[in-house]
Amino acid sequence: xxxxxxxxxxxxxxxxxxxxxxxxxxxxxxxxxxxxxxxxxxxxxxxxxxxxxxxxxxxxxxxxxxxxxxxxxxxxxxxxxxxxxxxxxxxxxxxxxxxxxxxxxxxxxxxxxxxxxxxxxxxxxxxxxxxxxxxxxxxxxxxxxxxxxxxxxxxxxxxxxxxxxxxxxxxxxxxxxxxxxxxxxxxxxxxxxxxxxxxxxxxxxxxxxxxxxxxxxxxxxxxxxxxxxxxxxxxxxxxxxxxxxxxxxxxxxxxxxxxxxxxxxxxxxxxxxxxxxxxxxxxxxxxxxxxxxxxxxxxxxxxxxxxxxxxxxxxxxxxxxxxxxxxxxxxxxxxxxxxxxxxxxxxxxxxxxxxxxx
Amino acid sequence: xxxxxxxxxxxxxxxxxxxxxxxxxxxxxxxxxxxxxxxxxxxxxxxxxxxxxxxxxxxxxxxxxxxxxxxxxxxxxxxxxxxxxxxxxxxxxxxxxxxxxxxxxxxxxxxxxxxxxxxxxxxxxxxxxxxxxxxxxxxxxxxxxxxxxxxxxxxxxxxxxxxxxxxxxxxxxxxxxxxxxxxxxxxxxxxxxxxxxxxxxxxxxxxxxxxxxxxxxxxxxxxxxxxxxxxxxxxxxxxxxxxxxxxxxxxxxxxxxxxxxxxxxxxxxxxxxxxxxxxxxxxxxxxxxxxxxxxxxxxxxxxxxxxxxxxxxxxxxxxxxxxxxxxxxxxxxxxxxxxxxxxxxxxxxxxxxxxxxx
Numbered sequence: 001x002x003x004x005x006x007x008x009x010x011x012x013x014x015x016x017x018x019x020x021x022x023x024x025x026x027x028x029x030x031x032x033x034x035x036x037x038x039x040x041x042x043x044x045x046x047x048x049x050x051x052x053x054x055x056x057x058x059x060x061x062x063x064x065x066x067x068x069x070x071x072x073x074x075x076x077x078x079x080x081x082x083x084x085x086x087x088x089x090x091x092x093x094x095x096x097x098x099x100x101x102x103x104x105x106x107x108x109x110x111x112x113x114x115x116x117x118x119x120x121x122x123x124x125x126x127x128x129x130x131x132x133x134x135x136x137x138x139x140x141x142x143x144x145x146x147x148x149x150x151x152x153x154x155x156x157x158x159x160x161x162x163x164x165x166x167x168x169x170x171x172x173x174x175x176x177x178x179x180x181x182x183x184x185x186x187x188x189x190x191x192x193x194x195x196x197x198x199x200x201x202x203x204x205x206x207x208x209x210x211x212x213x214x215x216x217x218x219x220x221x222x223x224x225x226x227x228x229x230x231x232x233x234x235x236x237x238x239x240x241x242x243x244x245x246x247x248x249x250x251x252x253x254x255x256x257x258x259x260x261x262x263x264x265x266x267x268x269x270x271x272x273x274x275x276x277x278x279x280x281x282x283x284x285x286x287x288x289x290x291x292x293x294x295x296x297x298x299x300x301x302x303x304x305x306x307x308x309x310x311x312x313x314x315x316x317x318x319x320x321x322x323x324x325x326x327x328x329x330x331x332x333x334x335x336x337x338x339x340x341x342x343x344x345x346x347x348x349x350x351x352x353x354x355x356x357x358x
Numbered sequence: 359x360x361x362x363x364x365x366x367x368x369x370x371x372x373x374x375x376x377x378x379x380x381x382x383x384x385x386x387x388x389x390x391x392x393x394x395x396x397x398x399x400x401x402x403x404x405x406x407x408x409x410x411x412x413x414x415x416x417x418x419x420x421x422x423x424x425x426x427x428x429x430x431x432x433x434x435x436x437x438x439x440x441x442x443x444x445x446x447x448x449x450x451x452x453x454x455x456x457x458x459x460x461x462x463x464x465x466x467x468x469x470x471x472x473x474x475x476x477x478x479x480x481x482x483x484x485x486x487x488x489x490x491x492x493x494x495x496x497x498x499x500x501x502x503x504x505x506x507x508x509x510x511x512x513x514x515x516x517x518x519x520x521x522x523x524x525x526x527x528x529x530x531x532x533x534x535x536x537x538x539x540x541x542x543x544x545x546x547x548x549x550x551x552x553x554x555x556x557x558x559x560x561x562x563x564x565x566x567x568x569x570x571x572x573x574x575x576x577x578x579x580x581x582x583x584x585x586x587x588x589x590x591x592x593x594x595x596x597x598x599x600x601x602x603x604x605x606x607x608x609x610x611x612x613x614x615x616x617x618x619x620x621x622x623x624x625x626x627x628x629x630x631x632x633x634x635x636x637x638x639x640x641x642x643x644x645x646x647x648x649x650x651x652x653x654x655x656x657x658x659x660x661x662x663x664x665x666x667x668x669x670x671x672x673x674x675x676x677x678x679x680x681x682x683x684x685x686x687x688x689x690x691x692x693x694x695x696x697x698x699x700x701x702x703x704x705x706x707x708x709x710x711x712x713x714x715x716x
Binding site for chain 1: 385386387388390391392393394395434435436438439442443445446449451452453456457459460461648664665666667668669670671675679682683685686689690693694695699700701702703
């Protein structure tokens, strides 16, 4: 029987969503003219039960781990880059640090399974399950027990921060080889073929190796993959992916919006939605990644990304870049004048729905 | 003979662009993985001649005017809404005010031709050419002399702010009826048909009236439209559109990036590019508007918008929403560690171009 996770995810607050939608219609603009910002303001009201949810306490959870499959020529980078980039995060020199400083986001770096002894650091949470997964081309990446442990670690990260006043969670990742593991997770949960999920990476030879690795992983782990989402995650996933599943589930359980980064976070979101479908209501897709399989993930989750900037970096960079749009959505809903307040002639109600006020 | 405008727009700085591109390749990320942020950092270097152009002093120029054609049922709003919304801008209650506060942008509101006696206000520049254009369905909206005067007013607005340290200009508009005038300007400069430029607005009857108005305007003003871009602007444009042409041209002349808002600003950008093609190098398209003809305008200008959020409000809202991306582009280029600084293993140079570091 498939493993499950005991978690309660509250339904979205319909009343708050209706109030937000009604207020959008009274603001001094043609109804609908702020497009996706209006939708976002309504979604955020549904998640939080408030028309003015606070967004000040914002954290990107950048989870790192190594992958056995990285030794099989699927990445342009040597495996030690995972640890080197974690040190770069702690020194504040990576893209995620720069963008997080700009957007006033705290970066929580967590080691879920880096194959290196990382130094103690106030900004590093050590939650190492093991020093890297086994190669998914030979058997399961990890045991089901280890997958559960990594998910629990991700949940604990969020639980600790919720206790400290977390308003909005963002997901991020670092792990050489983790696009291959993510592609395998996506194939496992969607029955898509590896050729529709794995795009060009290193060169044509690298692409072939990566597709072949995913295909082999699916064959070798077929029985475990078919058992359920947690088993599939254990079979072909990674420790940071499992940790992100926990981050997403716990954010939803705490009624906190969770901004999903790109391809790797998308794979984790797919697992989270398979475990607890109600989690999808708390997800905000930040951007459309350049990775081939990302579109299919978003369609499966019913999410439309806010940004489309040809990003393919990970770390949480896309999620952080989307934050000003969340803030804009909440601010316009709450701070704009209504037609009444501003003494602006109300437009014809019938016409308003498809009008521009120009 | 067609009217022309004397203006010198400097070429983009190739050396700075090459330096920016080279630095992008040394930062701790796979080359190209920050996608459009990388392109943007290179464009901004070309415009300003600096890898770290300042962006702190940012102004949205929201230009307002009335339109004779608004009396012909092309808008869902009565014409007095233009003046009411200008007052709303001055009171800080409109969407542009809320977003500008969030993004630390100053809103300069200018009356280029509102059909109302607006009160004096420290944030309002009075540059009224006349109280609204004549209807473009009966003849020219304004004289060529008036068009030049409105363009000059827009240029002066920017010149004054450049003297005070303006770093980046944003365009915005307010004017009941101005999507009809903008559609006509676009038809005039692209030879597109009104059915491909004018989309559904009020209702099917309103749509027909709007298309018919544009078609009539093109027929009635055919000779003037064919003379040149300034004449076409005078024939079927509006005072705020003409003012925005000046804002765009002068920003380019001062080597300041100019963030173009949506459909109305796009029409102005098209006129500016027809007058001085080099101005295009200084334009940044903020978003893809819901207005039908906007895509054609962007293609004609060779611009790819940064955002796609189903906006159709104007005022400069889309331009302001894109600002954090400009800031992110400049910050990542300048603040990220290089591979050398971070001691991160350099990836295979050949492979790097198409790789993800995951």
